[in-house]
Amino acid sequence: MEKLRTHIQHIAPINDEEFEEIKTHFTVKRVRKGQYLLSEGDEVKHEFFVLSGIYKVFYIDGQEKEYILQFAQENWWMSDYPSFFKQKDATMYIECLVEGEVLCLTLQNREKLSATFHKMEHFFRVKLTNGYVALQLRIKLLLSGTPQQRYEEFARLYPNLMQQIPKKLIAEFLGVSRETLSRLYQ
Amino acid sequence: MEKLRTHIQHIAPINDEEFEEIKTHFTVKRVRKGQYLLSEGDEVKHEFFVLSGIYKVFYIDGQEKEYILQFAQENWWMSDYPSFFKQKDATMYIECLVEGEVLCLTLQNREKLSATFHKMEHFFRVKLTNGYVALQLRIKLLLSGTPQQRYEEFARLYPNLMQQIPKKLIAEFLGVSRETLSRLYQ
Structure with a gap:
């Protein structure tokens, strides 16, 4: 959990007491190479914070062709975001390429953290800001x-x-x- | 300013007193058809909230070819986000296609609003979440x-x-x- 703390701390300074409460909202999961954390049609229960390992988030079109939306490594967050935030069934897959560990956060806990701690709402806003900018730059590259x-x-x-x-x-x-x-x- | 209030209210309930303070962080600007709100190389001073009119956010590559990153209409937000958030010079243009009015918000005021009002931090987080999801779906469409x-x-x-x-x-x-x-x- 120390990695999570360092990661949050980098954006929003939190004290020991706060982190003790924050960390209860996450669960740890070990993942083996080739294992799927999510498959199309699954309920999207979690956003994942990567402690170690490498993962790919992808989807498959009607012609069985695979498209990668995101890679994720240490300190990155990943999920099937459109479905996670709208609590719909997954349209994407998450596969582990290099084994490791992830922390799992439900949408309910994410919202609870944000509502309880202004600092966590700030943290998630900053992460989303960075993510939004990265996606815009990716679209720029894809277009031109x-x-x-x-x-x-x-x-x-x-x-x-x-x-x-x-x-x-x-x-x-x-x-x-x-x-x-x-x-x-x- | 009532449009802004309704727009915020939809995500984060605010009272009269709060809105009185919130609205002081914005300035109104009228924009004519063909007018540029931003050009490559400009300092990116503002994020814009569209009260009326239609706008396009685009960039131009080395071969003078134009690529559109975003359109914006009533109740949408727009800026050269990568540069706005990092306070670098613009790499994009914003042109008015249909005349209207926008509200201007500096990064400093955006951060101040978020720090002062947990509700505003929440509001911006939710807007970014929606924006992030929309960009992921756009990437999906561009790829496949x-x-x-x-x-x-x-x-x-x-x-x-x-x-x-x-x-x-x-x-x-x-x-x-x-x-x-x-x-x-x-």
């Missing part, structure tokens, strides 16, 4: 970036993921064909 | 949607914009060529 620009931006932002995720999945995340990526980076 | 699916989703979500924005701009927003869109919808 060449495959090379997309790849280089990814490498710049996530050097750590570059080393641990197969090129095939990175190509998928960037909306670039594997062949194009291989041509650019042998 | 056919031109037809993108167009139909846009028409479903924003029937009002459909009537007031030229098809050319909608095609640009959807990342679809004008020719493709014309072929689908004569």
